[in-house]
Amino acid sequence: MTIRLFPSLGTWLVLGTSLALCHCAADEKKDTNTPAGEAKKDVVDNQPKPANVDRGRCDKNGKKVVELDLNQDKKPDVWKIYAATVENGTKVDVLVCKEVDLNFDGKKDMWVYYENNGNVNLEEFDLDFDGRVDLWTYRQNGKVVRQELDSNYDGKTDIWKFFDNEKLARVEISSGRNGKVDIWEYYEGGRLDRIGYDTTGNGQISRWDRAPDEQPAAAPASGVSTTPPPASTKTAPPTVTPESTQPAPAPKK
Secondary structure, three states: OOOOOOOOHHHHHHHHHHHHHHHHHHHHHOOOOOOOOOOOOOOOOOOOOOOOOOHHHHOOOOOEEEEEOOOOOOOOOEEEEEEEEEEOOEEEEEEEEEEEOOOOOOOOOEEEEEOOOOOEEEEEEOOOOOOOOOEEEEEEOOEEEEEEEOOOOOOOOOEEEEEEOOEEEEEEEOOOOOOOOOEEEEEEOOEEEEEEEOOOOOOOOOEEEEOOOOOOOOOOHHHOOOOOOOOOOOOOOOOOOOOOOOOOOOOOO
């Protein structure tokens, strides 16, 4: 199956003095709370924008569905969904979605969305088997670029992780579990470098902390475990977290 930019010395002195004065005035008005290159957060709805994915690819209407029984209990555990397309004049079936019952209880716990070239662009997991998605892993060209997690299983995303070449670059956290980001973690070379806090509730970073001198390196995106906990418990899954804007400036010492 085919899957796919001479004036006088006096003039220079006057010009240089003017520029220095303008620069100082600009510095006094500079917003030191907003990371460089990063747009200010909306105070009312301070949370990352949802990633765009065509979830219609798991719609079985008009598509070919192949069912697999992995544990031989005569009930399907995997559903592979194929859409018909034409490539080079030939009609082919392309895998566009896969649904999986991870714990063999008859309910789907994992959804995988594929591009026509065969690359995965989204994986969804129900980590506590309550019928609701808790972990989302987004990919581009097969590489993890973003993860979202509902860490307390209340139906609201509270941790967002962003990756650069599958290395953790930034994490955004809603410590109040209300969907509004109030903690920003920035990573350099896969290691935590600095942390920004919104202590006023206005959606802006108001305080910076340096990361501890000694700390373990963050696991690469490909090493993040998505293995769900046992069905009878609701232990928190491994920390997974957040589209990478330009990094925040290091706080002034």
